[in-house]
Amino acid sequence: MRYFVFSDIHGNLEALEAVLEVLNEENDCIPICLGDIVGYGPNPHECIQAIRDRNILSIVGNHDRAAIDEVDISYFNPYAKEAVLWTRSILKDSDTDFLRSLPVVRTFGNMTLVHATPCDPHSWNYLFTLFDAQNNFKCFNTQLCFIGHSHSPIIIVQKHSGECWVHPHTVIGVQHDLRFIVNAGSVGQPRDGNPDAAYMIYDDQEGTIEIHRVAYAMRKTQEKMKRHGLPDYLIERLELGR
Ligand code: ZN
Numbered sequence: 001m002r003y004f005v006f007s008d009i010h011g012n013l014e015a016l017e018a019v020l021e022v023l024n025e026e027n028d029c030i031p032i033c034l035g036d037i038v039g040y041g042p043n044p045h046e047c048i049q050a051i052r053d054r055n056i057l058s059i060v061g062n063h064d065r066a067a068i069d070e071v072d073i074s075y076f077n078p079y080a081k082e083a084v085l086w087t088r089s090i091l092k093d094s095d096t097d098f099l100r101s102l103p104v105v106r107t108f109g110n111m112t113l114v115h116a117t118p119c120d121p122h123s124w125n126y127l128f129t130l131f132d133a134q135n136n137f138k139c140f141n142t143q144l145c146f147i148g149h150s151h152s153p154i155i156i157v158q159k160h161s162g163e164c165w166v167h168p169h170t171v172i173g174v175q176h177d178l179r180f181i182v183n184a185g186s187v188g189q190p191r192d193g194n195p196d197a198a199y200m201i202y203d204d205q206e207g208t209i210e211i212h213r214v215a216y217a218m219r220k221t222q223e224k225m226k227r228h229g230l231p232d233y234l235i236e237r238l239e240l241g242r
Pocket of ligand 1: 010
């Protein structure tokens with residue numbers, strides 16, 4: 001089976017559509033969304049709708065929780081806070097019911113799916129370093145753990161001995177004696193310097209994980225954000241991929 005994994009859409013419909021177009025061309029892929037469907041972008045309702053229409057297996061992110069008022073947003077930066085409040089004002093009841101129904105962690109085959117970190121997923125911590133990864137490998141039992149949240153794709157590998165390293169490429173073979181934490185990057189607001197939407201394909205027959213990028217109609221997203229009066233900083237960062 002092949003799994004088509006993506007995360008952090010953040011209400012960016014054009015980016016989501018570009019990714020779903022790729023998904024449509026892939027045969028027999030099971031799509032998985034790792035959370036933060038909303039927040040920042042101009043089309044939270046439409047993005048939720050697109051996920052629901054395709055019955056995509058999803059978990060919840062901190063911005064999804066913030067949009068339904070179930071997470072403290074006092075620690076959000078002022079731009080994120082403004083976007084959350086705007087998102088709250090336009091979501092429909094059916095959207096909030098859907099976000100409320102999503103679990104924080106899900107185990108699926110040999111995969112653990114969690115938006116932030118497998119250790120204490122409700123704290124919405126970030127997993128940036130090998131030290132963070134080493135701790136987090138202790139907090140799940142499956143071979144693979146797929147995460148989002150930082151908006152930067154990364155593949156971290158662990159040997160039986162516990163030794164970990166960052167894989168320097170976007171493609172890797174899934175050897176049975178290794179474990180993996182993989183960040184799928186972000187569809188709607190990449191922060192790794194590449195503004196294109198990110199997604200990942202895990203093929204359990206071939207034993208491969210590949211991170212891919214696809215360009216989308218960013219100007220259209222930016223124009224909509226401008227029209228809705230969303231912060232300039234959030235509009236500009238899309239083209240910087242930062
Ligand atoms: Zn996010």
